[in-house]
Amino acid sequence: MNNSYLQLLRPYHILPKNPDLYLEALTHSSYANEENLGKDYQRLEFMGDAVFQIVSADMIFKKYPFMQEGEMTKLRIKLVQEVSLAQLGRHIKINTYMRLGHGEEKSHGRDKDSLIADCVEAFLGAIYIDHGFKVAKKVALSWLNWIFKDLPDLEVNDYKSQLQELIQSDSREPLRYVEIKSLGSDNNKTFYFKVVHNGIELGRGKGKTKKEAEQFAAKEALLKVAK
Template sequence: MTMNKKERHIKKGSYPESVHKRFADFEENIGFTFSDPTLLYRAFTHSSYVNEHRRRIHDDNERLEFLGDAVLELAVSRFLFETYPSMSEGELTKLRAAIVCEPSLVQFADELDFGRYVLLGKGEEQTGGRTRPSLLADVFEAFVGALYLDNGFDKVVGFLEQIVFPKVKVGAFSHVMDYKSQLQEMVQQSSSGQLNYRIVDEKGPAHDRVFVSAVTIGGDELGRGEGKSKKEAEQLAARHAISELRKTEGQAE
């Protein structure tokens, strides 16, 4: 979509030419365009910018943030429900909370350089608003809301499949699920013996190392897991072991 097409949807003079160029670059970098670019602009418009440009017609991103929060939670919930059939309701809830919490949303926003595109008032700019965690998290949610309104739920899921879901699959949030403690309790209840974890393999270059951990009891391997750290690999190995023990014991997945 060219800048001229965009301007047919946006009131002439409502934004400086530099802003139009900024969001044209954003769409090029992210790989898709908005049918209604006003939604994109609004997602990145902070209330401080609106307050300083009262003579122009602007809407801030707060309502989109409200919508995006709900859409994001639904999309993540469906992904977890379909991807992890053996997880309990409590486990799913904990994992979802870790994915949609402020620090995680800030990480996603930083990866996409969202801070660069936020429209701020001068005061907010001078006090570091562009890198403020709460602001970046809000912008990420607002963007999800805008994407939902412009392209629908499937487009949101496609976006999250690029930015969020791969991190979940490689165990980036496994630290919130203390599988090692759960496994220890299961083993103690059955008096099965001593649990041991060991790193059995390391893969990838030094700057992007992946560790493979195996968990054993009495010399018998119960499960393996891969992670970006040894602790993460151990947690995922424990999770695999829990799943195998439940199968052995005839428990429902």
């Protein structure tokens, strides 16, 4: 294989210090065994997984300042689960550069979610080893933002829709979301909302956007109804 696989780095303006690391990140154990290489992507996959975990946790913590720990954990798991990383891998075409043994190639290994996801993690691990955490974080954030944008099943729970369905099962009176106040500067504002039905306040919420505040008001209302 020539150095064409290094095209994967170009969108991030990364010049490899050690090109062999990236080739290792694309090498499945079946290929390594056939070619007696002694190295495959598994160690780099371990490092990439660790980078994804901390960057995704940090991203969620900052993006959703009022989300509870359990929900943050569920969202992080969805973000870096095998199917999400495999979709990302196909998007960046990492599967076209994977080095597979003959048997794995014949069994359509190039299309397997597990192998593609492994290579994505390994490639991120190679970036981390080659350039450190700052550069690896930049790439990881770019990839995670793509997953957020293009995989709609990762949307945060839509509490407003759940509350609407629950209320409309017994009443045709619409819900109203009322802004209570907003605090902070224009660049760092927190909004406070309440949700009202038939003149009765059902719940309150706060968020960095009006939509987020409305969602958390609906969530509080759902929790009250569930009690």
